[in-house]
Amino acid sequence: MSKIILTGDRPTGRLHIGHYVGSLRRRVELQNSGQFDEIYIMIADAQALTDNMDNPEKVRENIIEVALDYLSVGLDPEKSNLFIQSQVVELTELTFYYMNLVTVARLQRNPTVKAEIQMRKFENSIPVGFFTYPISQASDITAFKATTVPVGEDQEPMIEQTREIVRKFNSTYGDGHTLVEPEILLPDNDACLRLPGTDGKAKMSKSLGNCIYLSDTQQDVKKKVMSMYTDPGHLKVSDPGKIEGNTVFIYLDAFCRDEHFAKYLPDYANLDELKAHYQRGGLGDVKVKKFLIKVLEEELAPIRARRREYENNIEYVYEVLKKGTEAARAKAAQTLADVKSAMRINYFEDTEMIQRQQAYFNELHKKQ
Numbered sequence: 001m002s003k004i005i006l007t008g009d010r011p012t013g014r015l016h017i018g019h020y021v022g023s024l025r026r027r028v029e030l031q032n033s034g035q036f037d038e039i040y041i042m043i044a045d046a047q048a049l050t051d052n053m054d055n056p057e058k059v060r061e062n063i064i065e066v067a068l069d070y071l072s073v074g075l076d077p078e079k080s081n082l083f084i085q086s087q088v089v090e091l092t093e094l095t096f097y098y099m100n101l102v103t104v105a106r107l108q109r110n111p112t113v114k115a116e117i118q119m120r121k122f123e124n125s126i127p128v129g130f131f132t133y134p135i136s137q138a139s140d141i142t143a144f145k146a147t148t149v150p151v152g153e154d155q156e157p158m159i160e161q162t163r164e165i166v167r168k169f170n171s172t173y174g175d176g177h178t179l180v181e182p183e184i185l186l187p188d189n190d191a192c193l194r195l196p197g198t199d200g201k202a203k204m205s206k207s208l209g210n211c212i213y214l215s216d217t218q219q220d221v222k223k224k225v226m227s228m229y230t231d232p233g234h235l236k237v238s239d240p241g242k243i244e245g246n247t248v249f250i251y252l253d254a255f256c257r258d259e260h261f262a263k264y265l266p267d268y269a270n271l272d273e274l275k276a277h278y279q280r281g282g283l284g285d286v287k288v289k290k291f292l293i294k295v296l297e298e299e300l301a302p303i304r305a306r307r308r309e310y311e312n313n314i315e316y317v318y319e320v321l322k323k324g325t326e327a328a329r330a331k332a333a334q335t336l337a338d339v340k341s342a343m344r345i346n347y348f349e350d351t352e353m354i355q356r357q358q359a360y361f362n363e364l365h366k367k368q
């Protein structure tokens with residue numbers, strides 16, 4: 001069976017380093033591993049509209065930002081199809097049929113949707129489109145017969161829902177093999193699973209103003225790291241410090257490698273030694289923060305430089321999206337045809353049915 005990746009992001013803002021360690025970095029590795037037959041990376045504008053219906057301009061303007069972030073981290077249009085969700089109309093048609101396979105109660109149990117409904121204060125006025133977006137996400141994934149979906153932890157309920165829809169579809173219609181059950185691929189490092197904001201809050205989010213963006217300048221990054229939340233009990237350099245819940249150390253867990261010590265902080269062999277010194281006391285926050293800035297810069301500087309180049313060539317970026325979208329449409333159209341034929345809603349191609357019905361009426365007329 002072919003190995004196929006499908007994943008994507010809502011274009012509601014520029015992507016940040018939480019997206020990077022949570023999924024983007026992995027996607028690039030998978031892309032370059034050569035182990036996948038097809039790769040589809042989707043800008044989920046239609047999904048973004050499910051909770052931004054009154055602000056389509058925001059979604060529209062952020063498509064280019066996300067596309068620039070994709071290209072600048074190293075997603076390569078020669079290897080990965082980058083595309084825009086709303087332009088693959090087949091996805092909405094699939095959603096319409098999948099809706100029959102899911103109950104309202106099942107959607108209400110989805111923990112991610114539950115949390116989002118609370119966060120957005122929808123209360124009793126939840127838009128139907130928003131409520132049903134997990135079904136649309138199942139279409140996104142199954143339309144490409146994706147086997148592998150690299151995403152962050154918050155997407156786990158969506159993949160589970162997708163797997164249920166696949167099983168239900170396959171057992172109800174066709175030969176039992178029309179759709180493919182996808183596997184989620186989560187980051188293997190705890191710090192990457194859920195990178196906190198610079199203020200130490202559980203999640204990096206634009207509305208909390210605690211993000212470091214891939215497109216931030218070197219100055220922005222420095223400023224943000226220098227004002228980062230650490231251990232509020234670590235007042236004097238000589239005090240013992242806590243590393244649990246200490247954002248600077250969590251970021252180091254996500255980004256630093258032993259080579260970084262040899263290069264920038266040769267008094268320590270690795271992160272464990274640095275942590276031990278901090279816990280013992282005698283290591284100041286500023287020294288650790290300066291090291292983190294260097295580590296981040298090593299990763300972000302080339303991304304920033306590549307972004308610059310693509311920013312000078314916006315027309316090219318839209319060409320890339322257009323080509324990717326064409327490839328995505330071709331694939332989704334094939335799956336939709338398979339789905340409709342499994343459901344037997346392919347009337348015009350079903351010559352057997354047409355002949356059988358003719359024979360039935362012929363019989364009927366004979367008796368009359």
Ligand code: TRP
Pocket residue numbers: 006007008009010044047137140141149151155
């Ligand atoms: N829900 C994802 C997010 O909020 C975006 C998305 C839409 C997606 N469809 C998808 C991710 C399919 C993976 C697979 O970022």
